[in-house]
Amino acid sequence: MTKPVIGVCEVNTNLQDALESVGKTKSNNSDEGWGWVVTFGGFTISWIMSIAMVSFGVVYSTFLQDIRTSGTLSAWIYTIAMVNANIVGYMFGPLVDELGWRTVAFVSGLLYAAGFIMSAFSTTAWFLLFSFSFVTGSSIRILLDSATLVITHYFTSWRTLAISIALSGIGVGQMVMAPVITMLLEEYGFRGATLILGGIALNCCVAAMVFHPVEWHRKNSHTIITGDSKKEETTVITTKRGEESCLRRILRIALTNMKMFKSSSVSIVASKMALSVSVFFNVFTTVPFAMQQEGFGARESSFCILVAGGCNLGARVLTAFLSCCPKLRVRIVFTCGVFLAAIALIGFNVAENLIGKCTALGLIGASYGMTASLYSLLIIDELGLHMLSSVLSINSLLTGIYILIIGPLVGMIRDLSGSYVASLYFCVVVFLLCGVHGLLIPAAFVMDQHRDTAHHQKASHHQHTEHMAVQDILQHPQQTTSGDPYQQRIRQ
Known part of the structure; x- marks a missing residue:
């Protein structure tokens, strides 16, 4: 597919094209060896990262109820954490370009663990708002994107399988950590369990240490680029690095990425992914309340969420093997997954018994696993590997904005209608809008051309x-x- 020429990347186009051509010539040794070690590191980070989502509903909800925190403030603590994770994640691309994958992932792992350890000493909901929403939340998206980005540079033929294996850690974490956290809470209480979770989170730093630069594990890496264009581009970049401080370079790259919104294809791809993430987030936070309103107990709601997590994991593994087929179009699979979520959510609203609710949530979990495992591959397939970090940064910023917009709208619709069913039907509309959004990608490429x-x-x-x-x-x-x-x- 012909990739669009994006204005903000014109300065480094020659260097990026040269690097891409080098990657293609050396693909014979990039699908083996250390790349699978990096994949295991990404898998480790993924399942540890899922602790933040699981622990809030199990550990922190109990603590907030004990100190008699209002439901509104409790909801805002988790919402702000997710919004903060995605908005701070906008700096992921500039940070990786300046500091490298390993440094960014290591520091983010320290912040992630520090948030849990600080939460163990919290006595009020406002302190938890700082420790969980801002300290832990600021590292979640950066950790996940770091694991994804480094894997894409280590593989060519098996790239899809490697990314799917790494991201399947999220589904494993949702299934395994829920009973583990419950056991820790019963055995050691809120503070002891949170401290142990902080210790587990420190393993993200260990996993980050395997994120070596790709050149370390490629043969004949000394013959990287030849020609006058390399010398000229290297001279320009070296001069800029000598004149600017590290912070100014990061800010300059971040501001430059904002100009990528001028590209119709970049805007639509990033917006499509961000919209799907934000609506999935609101669906999974609203479903337990909707089931309780219809008379189901907390045990039934937890069981349905567990089934959704299992289907999420299964869909990620299945998508990993299916996407290895060279004729499979990532855009089509992604769009089908979004439409499947809309249909399943309608089924959830219509179903009256536990089996129907559980089946519908299982399909929603499968559609989420199908789409979530294809985020990076969609960017690579539509825009190119060299655009991955920048578009992920833009997608992260848009996700935070969409969560901040859609979340209050879901709550407002619930308050006006008096029913969570109306809120979930609003999510169905957003799912359909996201699916139609994906159909506009070919038109966006034509506009860019x-x-x-x-x-x-x-x-x-x-x-x-x-x-x-x-x-x-x-x-x-x-x-x-x-x-x-x-x-x-x-x-x-």
Whole structure:
């Protein structure tokens, strides 16, 4: 597929193309060896990262009830954590470009563990808002994206399988950690269980240490780039690095990424993924309350969530093997998964017994696993590997914004209608909108191609005009106006 030319990347286009060509020539040794060690490290980070989602419903909810925290404040603690995770995740691309995968993942692991350890000493909900929502929350998305990005650079033929294996850790964590956390809570209480979870979270730092630069494990890495273009680009980048501090470079890259919204294809791909994540988040937080309103107990709700987690894991594994087929289009599978979630959510609202509710939630969990395992692959397939970190940053920012918008809307609809069913039907509409959103990707590529063609034609016309003006001045120097600054610049 022809990839669009995106204006903000024009400065480093030659260097990126050269690096991509090098990766293709060395693909014969990039699907083996250390890449699978990196995949195991990504799997470890994924299942440890899921502790934040599982622990809030089990550990922190009990603590908040004991100190008689209002339901509104309790809901905002988790919502702010997810919003903060995605907004801070916007800095993922610039941080990785400047510091590397291993450093970013290691520091994020420290923050993730520090949030749990600090929460063990909390006495109020406001302190938990700081320790969980801001300290722990700020590292969740960066940790997950770090594991995903490094794996994509280690594989070519088995890239889809490796990413799916790493991301399947989320489903494993949701299934395994719920009973483990319950056992820790019964044995050691809130503070002891939270401290142990902080110790488990420190293993993210251990897993991050295997995220070596790809060049360390590639043969003949000394013949990376040849030609004058490499020398020129390297000189420009080295000069910029020498003139700017680390913080200024990170901020410059972050601001530059914002300009990528000018590309229709980037905006639609990032927005499609962000919209799906935000609506899945609201569905899974609303479903337990909807079941309790219909007369189901907490045990039945927990069982349905457990089934959804199992189907989530199964869908990730199945998608991993199916996506290895070269004829499979990631965009089509992703869109089908979103439409499946909309149909299953309608079935959940219509079902009246536990079996029907459980089956519908299982399908929703499967659709979430199907789409979540394809985020990075969708970016690579539609926009190219060199766009992965930047688009993930934009997607993270949009996800935080969408959660902040859709969450209050879901609550407002529930308050106005008096029923969680109306809120879930609103989520169905958003799912359908997300599916239709994906159908616009081919049109976005056409728009980008027309824009790039017009841009190149305008640039060529400008160059031709200047060339003709220079030739005219050189051929008729006596007609040159000495006071004309444009003609003086051409003469120089």
